[in-house]
Amino acid sequence: MMLLEHDAKELFAAVGVPVPRGILAATADVALPASLAAPFMVKAQIPVGGRGKAGGIKQAASVAELRHGLGELLGKTIRGQTVRACRIEQGVEGMECYLSVSLDPTQGRLRVLLSSEGGVDIEAHAQRGALHSAVGAFNEHEAIAAASRLADSIASPARETIVHAAERLIAEFFAFEATLLEVNPLFIRPDGSWTAGDLKLVIDDNALVRQPRLCDLIRRRADDYPEMALKLNHGFDFVVVDPDGEIGLVTTGAGLSMQMIDELEERGHPAFNFCDIRTGQLRGDPTRLINVFQWIAAGRNVHSVLINFFAGITHLGEVAKLLVSALTAVPELRVPVTARLIGNGYDEAIAVFAAAGYPLRVEPDLDRAIELALAPLTGAQR
């Protein structure tokens, strides 16, 4: 998961990495602390790369320009992401370098990239050979050695400062169990000081269990990391993929859930959510199902709910009992529910639904279940 720049900077600043002073602004009339003075940078906080090129970063020479820039960026959609907040920070000067450290998942090795020319056109520098690259074993010692070697090819008095900055940044890359750290620009000054002008940090979701500082951040800033906060709090995956989505999905398995979203989209009916509830972990407790039904019921445009459980091991009779008690517990869910169930205990599941008298349509074939789930929508359109 990619952290927002503001959060990555706050995390790194707390452990002594120099970053420009800054605040997070969700409104254009945000109060400015006395410590911030022109010139400013106004930077859209969205979890995607290529933000500068897409117009997500503005310079402001005065407070008036700052307010104007904020007004322009807040609420704008950049690369498919709505800008909910901007980081306002102090403009910084210095030689603009580039450093990135990343995991190559194919080889399980580390890649270090270094250039004495940073900026939004880093790809162009790469093409004309100004970007130096090294690959090595995935550990801190090797990474620092690689960065140091790369710095040798930079004919600049700034070499020592670059190496010093790289050592600090690489140490934090490993401390936070990141898979990507990109600092662009990395400001290097003649007096030997440096500042991480931008910080792009991708963390390993699987390592959160042993990264208390990252867990704390995600819980504090749950509004900006709703999917991960939900996973930390509930132990499974649920992602609202389209707030105006028409179909609520109660599904197990990440790949099949993604595929169903794709197929619904192709049929012209966007899904509201992605869901990997992990039926094998329910163990007789309907809480996860209740949560999911509640979250789906809150969808403003959900017209139909589609359950899909391909149970390899889990007994469907047990699942059916849990479904009935969960549906009963969420009366606010008033749209038709279709259940595609397959696996052991199908007949018992049917019997459980019949005995409960719950008006649930059950279907063993996925394509037919999708058609059933879409019926209320296609009917409504005619």
Add this chain to the structure above:
Amino acid sequence: MTVTIHVPFVAPDVETIVQGMTGRTGRRHAQLMRAYGTRVVGGVSPKSDSDEVDGVPVFKTCIEAVAATGAIASVAMVPPLSVLDAIREAVAAGIKLIVTIAEGMPVRDAVAALEIVRAAGVHWIGPSTPGLAIPGKLKLGFLPDVSLAPGPLGIIAKSGTLSYEVCHRLVGRGLGQSLWVGVGGDPVKGTRFGDILPFMLTDPSTHGIVVIGEIGGSEEEELAAAMSAQNCTKPVYALIAGRTVREGITMGHAGAMIQGDVGTIASKTEALTAAGAQVFTRIRDLVDAVATGVGKAKGEKACS
């Protein structure tokens, strides 16, 4: 005359131990694997006091288990933060094939595990996988019986559930599997699509290959490169999930995330198509194409 030497990925009668066999999951799956025909010859549980579970001997360490049983395969049913240790122990004991099913193994652990298995020449399937199967003979993990049947298809899949769905439908059309390997949805893993291709290409019982991919990473692109390099003459059918996923959002699988231009559906589709694969967006279309392509070819062979 060229002679193709067929080296199987795994022998169907491989002697197998289960690490973590006295746990809830380990015990249940050990029973199911045995019921399927897998030769589970021992279990490992450092904390357990009992020396057998359901008639299978339980040992304190992998070294003892391997010494007593001669097992060369292991299925590790241990929690995500214990997977690295389980792999280290199994490799040190001489295990040659290890399947780790746990979801949520930290990437740094996976990198360390990868170094260990590579240095020792061990096959590691996982993390985060339902495992592998030679239908009708062997199951290492928990692939569902309703989707398994002996047949002509080699299956390689990042996603468990999506592969269950696809194979269930193919079995319904009379097309089972020769070998099914779930590689898992994590970015760093022991075995990647491309690693299994040579086995499926030389295996005389595999007549077509079904790839269940998804957005994120570059594994599908690597497979495409391997197909071209190895002169892949068997038909390859691919389904790639996650067409509609937004950049920067992780969808359940740690590896299913688009970053910039890496991991997009366009890149994967283009690479696989150029290498000669047929790429599909709907399950139904893939199943129809496989039934027509492989099903028809099989029928013709039977007639001739």
